[in-house]
Amino acid sequence: MTELLQITLLSLQISGLATLISLGLGLPLGTLLALGNFPARAVFLSLVNTGMGLPPVVVGLLTALLLWRSGPLGGLQLIYTPAAIVVAQVLISFPVVTGLTASALQALEPRLRLQALGLGASSWQMVWLLWREARLPLLAALMAGFGSVISEVGASMMVGGNIRHQTRVLTTAIVLETGKGNFGLALGLGGLLLFITFLVNWALTVVQQRGRRDER
Amino acid sequence: MSAEFLQVQALEVWRGGKLVLPPISFSLERGQTLALLGPNGAGKSTLLLALANLIPLRSGTIFFNGQALARQKPLLYRRQIALVMQDPLLFDMSVKDNIAQPLRWRGLPQAEIHQRTKQWMERLGISALAARRAVQLSGGEAQRVNLARALALEPQLLLLDEPFSALDWPTRSRLLDDFSALLAETGTTAILVTHDLGEARRLASRLGLMFSGKLEPPGIPDEVLRCPASAQARSFLGL
Numbered sequence: 001m002t003e004l005l006q007i008t009l010l011s012l013q014i015s016g017l018a019t020l021i022s023l024g025l026g027l028p029l030g031t032l033l034a035l036g037n038f039p040a041r042a043v044f045l046s047l048v049n050t051g052m053g054l055p056p057v058v059v060g061l062l063t064a065l066l067l068w069r070s071g072p073l074g075g076l077q078l079i080y081t082p083a084a085i086v087v088a089q090v091l092i093s094f095p096v097v098t099g100l101t102a103s104a105l106q107a108l109e110p111r112l113r114l115q116a117l118g119l120g121a122s123s124w125q126m127v128w129l130l131w132r133e134a135r136l137p138l139l140a141a142l143m144a145g146f147g148s149v150i151s152e153v154g155a156s157m158m159v160g161g162n163i164r165h166q167t168r169v170l171t172t173a174i175v176l177e178t179g180k181g182n183f184g185l186a187l188g189l190g191g192l193l194l195f196i197t198f199l200v201n202w203a204l205t206v207v208q209q210r211g212r213r214d215e216r
Numbered sequence: 217m218s219a220e221f222l223q224v225q226a227l228e229v230w231r232g233g234k235l236v237l238p239p240i241s242f243s244l245e246r247g248q249t250l251a252l253l254g255p256n257g258a259g260k261s262t263l264l265l266a267l268a269n270l271i272p273l274r275s276g277t278i279f280f281n282g283q284a285l286a287r288q289k290p291l292l293y294r295r296q297i298a299l300v301m302q303d304p305l306l307f308d309m310s311v312k313d314n315i316a317q318p319l320r321w322r323g324l325p326q327a328e329i330h331q332r333t334k335q336w337m338e339r340l341g342i343s344a345l346a347a348r349r350a351v352q353l354s355g356g357e358a359q360r361v362n363l364a365r366a367l368a369l370e371p372q373l374l375l376l377d378e379p380f381s382a383l384d385w386p387t388r389s390r391l392l393d394d395f396s397a398l399l400a401e402t403g404t405t406a407i408l409v410t411h412d413l414g415e416a417r418r419l420a421s422r423l424g425l426m427f428s429g430k431l432e433p434p435g436i437p438d439e440v441l442r443c444p445a446s447a448q449a450r451s452f453l454g455l
Contacts, residue, residue, distance in 0.1 A: 109305060111301060111305060112305055114265065114268075114270050114299070114301075115299065115301055117268075117270055117294060118268050118270060118294065118297075118298070118301075118375070119298060119299065119317075119318040119321070119366065119369065120291070120294050120295040120297075120298070120318050120322060120369065121318070121321050122291055122321070125321045129307065132307075132308070133307065133308050
């Protein structure tokens with residue numbers, strides 16, 4: 001029971017941190033891609049959109065190559081640590097948050113920016129207003145980012161190594177128990193994973209829909 | 217003193233490699249209302265955005281209060297004006313917050329924000345809607361909030377892009393009466409884009425006709441209507 005709690009908490013910590021980092025990086029970059037007017041904008045948008053569909057196992061492979069003891073970032077000694085899983089999960093969820101942020105802001109009435117500036121908003125105040133206006137799809141971006149990492153297994157397995165009490169998370173534990181033929185335990189862990197994912201998304205949905213209900 | 221409050225000299229705007237506003241010059245004294253009248257696509261809204269410093273100028277100079285715009289910080293200039301667009305484009309918040317938000321952007325004290333918000337909701341007859349969300353308003357109510365939001369800023373220059381065009385006639389007539397009285401009372405300098413001659417005559421002390429990006433020299437409305445400067449103007453006015 002203690003081990004199950006530890007695995008569950010570690011899963012939440014790793015995926016929660018990865019989602020927050022992705023939000024910190026993806027919100028500004030997605031905003032820049034949506035509102036900016038620079039030559040390579042379309043190329044960057046295409047790259048981000050491609051990144052939204054990156055297979056976790058490929059991300060795991062690339063992260064492992066980077067963090068491997070003889071790799072370029074091997075000196076950091078991160079391979080087979082929770083930090084390595086966070087790095088891999090950020091690479092998975094960051095394009096999701098960035099792409100959905102850009103799409104949410106591009107869906108707003110384009111003249112809203114001009115209207116805010118024409119009423120004396122500074123650039124930052126204008127961006128803050130647009131984030132507020134797009135808060136429902138932005139929360140959906142956050143949920144999608146979290147969903148993309150809490151449920152992935154390939155990258156966590158490859159860079160975390162599924163080490164008991166250290167890097168074992170719910171998804172890698174499910175793979176292990178299935179491999180051992182412990183289908184009952186694997187199913188239980190799967191149910192727990194679904195329940196936790198539901199709880200987190202339910203909390204975010206309540207926040208999201210509160211804004212919507214106020215409009216009526 | 218009749219020094220020009222706003223002086224536009226050879227202002228030229230290009231968009232997407234195309235000339236959309238050939239050199240335009242005109243001036244306006246404090247307290248005057250200039251109506252820019254012309255058919256759709258004449259460049260009236262583009263001129264308004266250029267005057268709001270929201271699109272880049274290819275060349276030309278705008279003097280505001282005797283100072284070249286290029287020498288002023290864009291934000292400081294934009295905080296002395298207010299832009300009202302054709303669609304209300306209200307923010308997704310309550311009526312009261314919509315009016316208060318641009319005042320908050322200016323960092324005004326809370327008491328002053330409250331007082332101005334209350335005052336302008338009363339002046340525009342929308343106090344009863346204070347707590348209502350913007351999405352729940354009718355077209356006429358939304359436009360009143362839009363005008364209150366701009367007027368609460370007590371701008372030195374009010375730029376209006378066809379704010380009454382989407383309203384039904386009774387609503388429009390009532391709002392025009394109210395707005396005309398408010399302009400006279402506050403002495404606000406304004407530039408109004410419209411394609412409605414009646415609206416222009418009702419609100420403006422100066423009238424400028426625009427065709428294909430070119431602005432004919434603005435003058436007193438009755439004079440412009442009596443002696444149009446071009447065949448295009450005569451045709452547009454049905455003379």
